[in-house]
Structure formats: structure tokens, C-alpha cells
Amino acid sequence: MPSASSTSVVSPPGQPCRPEAMRIWYTRCPLPTASSIAIERGMLDDEFRADGIVVQSLNASSDMAVREAHYNHGQTNLFRQGGNIPPIWSRSRGADTVVVATNWIDEYQAIVALPSSGIQNAADLRGKRLGMPRRLNEQIDYWRAMCLRGYLAALEIAGLEPNDVEFVDLPIDEKQIPTGGASQRGTLWRGANRARRQSREALALIRGEIDAIYTAGAPGAQLSSFMGASTVVDLGAHADSGSRVNNQVPTVLTVDGELARSAPETVARYLAALMQAARWAHEHEAETLGIVGGDVGATPEWVTAAYGAEVHDRLALELDERSIAAVAAQKAFLLGNGFIDKDFDAGAWIDPRPLELARGMDHERRLG
Template identity: 45%
Template sequence: MGIAIEQGLFDQEFARDGIAVTSLRASASRDVRESHFDHRQPDSFRQGGSTPPIWSYAIHRDTRLIGLTWVDEYQAIIARLESGITEPRHLRNRRIGIARRVNDKIDFFAAMSLRGAHAALRLGGVDPGDVEFVDLPVQETYMGDSEESNSGQLWSGGHRARRQQVEPFALVRGTVDAIYVSGAAGLWMREFLGARDVVELGSHPDPEIRGSNQQPATLTVSAQLMADRPDLVERYVAQIAKAALWSQSNRAYAVQSFANEVGTSYEWADAAYGPRSHMLLVPSVQEPLVRGLVSHKNFLLEHGFIQQDFDVEQWICRDPLERGGWK
């Protein structure tokens, strides 16, 4: 979606209808921007990590899942060099820090961190009961006050930089022995701290190990818009697919777009998302991606991030992709 916004594809497509497509961050209202997490805004689309839309649907927010993408990224459990923790089995009887946003409805990064930790323990043959998970409370909310922008990015640089602040402080102070990191920011943090990978999860061959908030990412739409104007939804999806197909021949642009989106440099984005990331942006509802989403939903349910189960198949609407030929 970010590349489509940058290239003005939505503006070009809908201008003739007198329809303005704007970013949530274009609103000065924090309540409007919070729709990125709870999908409260009517006639809205959302593309991003799967934890908030799963939570929203579980509380009966009326949305439709219309596409999935899976771009692997660097994910790891890291520890200080002097800790002696060099592989997952060494996590037994150690402390893993998990930041907890005490003022947010859905704590997507805590879910990511916990799932990453459980994946590492599984690889090391360590029972989660043999590890101390240390909650690290964070008062600041994900959606802070921010200047208005129609770039499609919801967070300013400062707010983004503070997103994973408490965990590395705890690691340096020695109040925890290991933490989860991900993406370009995670790579940078590992190098800044002089830490080591206990295990790198993002390149593991098993999708159950790699699965997380972003793997797969979701594209959702308000159910009422899908019901009232399926033609608009199809045209919107077509612009995302158009940008994704263009990216396949323009890797440098795509990587720079990733960098812009997560607030980092080209170098870190290139290293974090791998050589094929630009080839994986066309949304689909293919079975492997759906299985990945079901797995993440089940993890969220098992660990209390959502309170009610649901059938993912009932959430999916395949019509926009199928009518556009973007299977």
C-alpha cells in the first residue's frame, strides 16, 4: 500500500469519482488514527500486521479480510556477548524481557515478542515453564500525538525510535538476559548493543517458527464498504497489486520504500528484509498464507491476547482479488 500511496495511484484512480483517499494520519484526531488498531472508521482499508485486525474481528468489528502478504524479516532472540547464551537451549532458567503496553487495547509487540520467544524455546527443547518471562511495563501508547501527514505512515521518527526502548535498557542493566528484536530496527539494535543472535528466526525453513505479526500481514476493509461498493474495493486492491507488480522490476525503489515506512536507512532495510522482498508484495489468499494467519490467531487466543475464537475462513472475502485476476 505504501508504494501505491507514494506513486499517487489511489489519487489517480479515484479522482474522477470525486473520492479522496487519505491516510489515517492525515487526521488530527487520535481517535481516527487509532482505527489502525481497532478498524473503527467506516469506509476504511488497513494493511499491516495481523495482530490488531485479528483482535478487532474477535471483538466483532465488522471487517473483511481481502488479502495477505508474507515478507520475511530478520527476527531474533538476542543476548549480551558476556551472558554465555549462544544457542536456544541456553535460555533454560534465564530471564526473557517482554515489554507490556499497559495503556493499549491490543499489545501487538508483546505478542510478537512472546511468540518469538516461544519459537526459540521450541528450537532449543526448552519448556516455557523453565524460563522467567519478565514483564517490562511501558506507559506510552503506540499511537501517540503526531503531526498530520498523508504519507501513509502513522508514526513520527521520535515515537518510532522509542517503540522498543525498555527492552534494551533492561538487557544492558542486566535485569533480563535476552530479548526479542525484529526488522531493520532489530538489526540496528543488535549492532548498537554489541549483542549476538541466540537464534535468528526470520530465515528458519519452518513457517511456524517464522510466523509472527507481519508474517503474514493482512489487508482488510470495512464490511459495509465491501457490501455497498464492491467495485471501489476491487479498484483499490487493483492499485495495490499494480504497485506490487511494478516493484518486482524496481527493487531499489521498493527497498527504499520499506526503509521510509519503518524509519530507517536503505542499508538496514536491505539487510533486514532480504533479496526477494520486492517480489512478495502482491496480495493473495493462498492456502499457505491462510494457514499462517490461523496459526497466529491460535497463538493469540492461547496466550490471552484475544478472548474469543473465530473461523478465519468466514472472515475472508476472495471476490476483490478473484475479480481482478490477482490470485
């Protein structure tokens, strides 16, 4: 792993060694994030260019060990904004990371079934077969965890227990992060892989091998419409926010712990650039929907259908009590259901100081 500090590189004979530029890595999930806006608009490049700091996506590397840092956070100087399951998993395995911000955007989440199944509500799930994808070649099967959490929330709404239904394993060989390394800024999530995320479940549903599936986000809304599926439980619209908590609600922004300790101002500057991006999104609705759509793989129509008509106003960085409690609840769910083996103090994992510093920095810039 490269060092977080600058190192010397060989210079021509007779010239002093010059330090190698610091390199910041980033990655984001295919979700609405301030990171997507800042990356697409070049705001991170602008923030650090004068200091000679290189900012680039994990997608710039063809090394799968670097690319899969999206899951294990194993790359030095990495910022990651996205779903909360992989960072909780990596932290439980000893990854030196810090949560510096969260963001809560309610999204389309539902248990769906084909109309021919006769399943109309959560109570009708009793005795039914629920599809459970199992990715055989992933470090952390976050989608399986998402599905289970969605199913358990739906069963609880109906007063049912897990043993009232049958969970049907659906093995999947394909990895979600493809090989690559073609883009300095680009996302890891390519169209074909993204589109196939639930193909195994959808085909099993159509073939009658299962009775219902969990789905979420813009891809999920599109998939449900494509299949003509009926909504059995609309989790995304449930009044209890606890029922809406899953991998993508809330998202978390994590950073390499060593970078946070040794260069807090650098971390704050990164966050300040995301704050700028969130403000830009507020003032540029159409452009924001286009950028988000590019990341999630959907047209603006489906972006607003899945994440709300005001999604462009909801990208601000937060670290509120609801989100902090949700992260702790998600950790408890993952531990209780065998997705992580080791417990850790979720409260100690969250550090509000970088966001506080960034807010002060952002305020001064806006005044000046």
C-alpha cells in the same frame, strides 16, 4: 462514525444540495507493503480522482479515535495493510472487517543476548530472564504478543517449556500512535516513536535486568548491531515456516466489511492499484527500497538486511493456503494466551472474491 454512503451537504441558497464525496481511509504498518508504494506514487489518488472519491491516511486526522482505528478498525471505509495481530484482535471483538489479501515477506526475527551473558543457543535459555514489554496504555499490546510468540518458538526449537524460563515484565507508558494530523498521505509511525519501540527492553538488557530479548524487522536488526548482541536463535531463517509466523509474517489486508459488501468494485479497484504498485516496485528496485526505508525507518542497506535482497519483488497481493493457515494459527495463539477473549471462524473472515475481481480487472487493464 461517518456513514459509508454519500450524504447531502448544505449548498448556497437557490442551489440544490450536492452530495458529499465518498471518503476512503487507509493505514499501513511500518513494513514493506504494496500500500506504501501505491500511496507514495499517488496511485490510489489516480485511481479514484475522476470519481470524486477522496483517499487519505488516518494520519490526516487529529482525532485519536480515528487514528487508533489502525488497531480497532473502527473507521468507516478503512483499508488496513500490516501486522495480523490487531485485525485478529478487533475481529474477535466484533469489528465488521474482511481479509481480502495477504503478503508473506520473511523478515529478520531473532532472540538476542549480549555476548557477556554466555547464551549461545536456544538450549542456553533454560533458567534465563526473557524481557516481556507490557504497554499500559494500548488497546492491544501486539508487541508483547509478538515477543511471547517469538520466545515460545525458540523454546520449542530447544525442547524447552515456558516454565523453564522467567518472563520479566517491562512496563511502558508511551503510546505507539502519537497525536498528529499533519499529513494527508503520511504514516502514523513517526521516527522518534518508532526508534523507541524497544528502548525499554534494550536498556533492561544492557543494565543486566534481563538476559535476552526478542526483536524483529529492520529496527530490530539495527538494534542488535548497535548493542553488539549475539544471535541466540535466528527465527527468521528457520526452515519451518510455522516458526517464522508472527505479527508481521504474514501481513494481512483488511477492509471495512460494509464497504466490501456494498461496493465490491471499489474494493477491487483499490486492490488493483496495489497490484500496479507491486509491479512498479519490481521494475524500480532503488526507488522501492527508498520508499520502504522511509516507512520502516531504515536505509536501503538495512531494508535488504532485514527483509531480503529481493524485497522489491515480493510485494504482490496473495491469498494462499500457507498464509491462510498462518492467520488461523495466529488466532489460536492469541486466544490460547489471553490476548483475545472470543473465538471466531478465521476461514469465514477471509473473502477471496475481491482479490479475484481485482485480478480480472487488472488483467483487462493490462491488455487494454
